[in-house]
Amino acid sequence: MLDSSSILANPTRFKVLKALSRSDEPLPLRQLSYLIQAPVFSVQRALEQLTNEKLIIQKKRKNRSFFSLNPDHPYHSFLTQLFELENKTHIALRAQMYHEKAERVLNFCAEIHELFNHIRS
Numbered sequence: 001m002l003d004s005s006s007i008l009a010n011p012t013r014f015k016v017l018k019a020l021s022r023s024d025e026p027l028p029l030r031q032l033s034y035l036i037q038a039p040v041f042s043v044q045r046a047l048e049q050l051t052n053e054k055l056i057i058q059k060k061r062k063n064r065s066f067f068s069l070n071p072d073h074p075y076h077s078f079l080t081q082l083f084e085l086e087n088k089t090h091i092a093l094r095a096q097m098y099h100e101k102a103e104r105v106l107n108f109c110a111e112i113h114e115l116f117n118h119i120r121s
Contacts (some may be wrong), residue, residue, distance in 0.1 A: 007050075007053065007055065007075075008082075010044060010046065012036070012038050012042045012045075012046040013046045013049065013050060015036035015038060015057075016032060016036060016046045016047060016050065016056075016067075017050065017055070017079055017083070018036075018045060018083050018086070019032055019035045019036050020032075020067060020068055020069045021069055021079060021080055021083040022058060022083070022087075023031075023068070025066075025068070026057075026066035026067055026068040026096050027051070027066060027067055027068070028048065028058055028064055028065065028067075029043060029044060029065065029067070032067065035081070049065055054070055054073055055069070055070055055073050055075060055079075056068060056069055056070055057069075057070045088097075
């Protein structure tokens with residue numbers, strides 16, 4: 001049995017849980033592998049571990065398996081909040097980065113404008 005810290009310590013398990021938390025519908029193995037850009041075998045192993053821990057639910061349709069977060073698991077609320085917070089933090093950091101880049105571009109443009117005005121005079 002995995003404890004809460006080891007569930008999130010593995011990058012593939014973390015990415016699988018994150019992808020499933022963002023999805024409105026169950027996802028098949030290969031789509032998860034594509035979304036998180038990890039080898040199918042690694043994703044399959046992570047799915048097996050998470051299914052054994054009952055963190056995710058596996059549903060079979062025809063000959064395909066689909067995976068989703070288990071809403072009845074005690075960690076479900078925690079994981080949902082964690083990934084929402086991680087997403088907001090990521091958005092805030094990217095906004096800060098773009099703001100800084102925009103300021104540098106504006107300062108560069110102002111310097112070029114000054115240089116052209118100096119050359120004209």
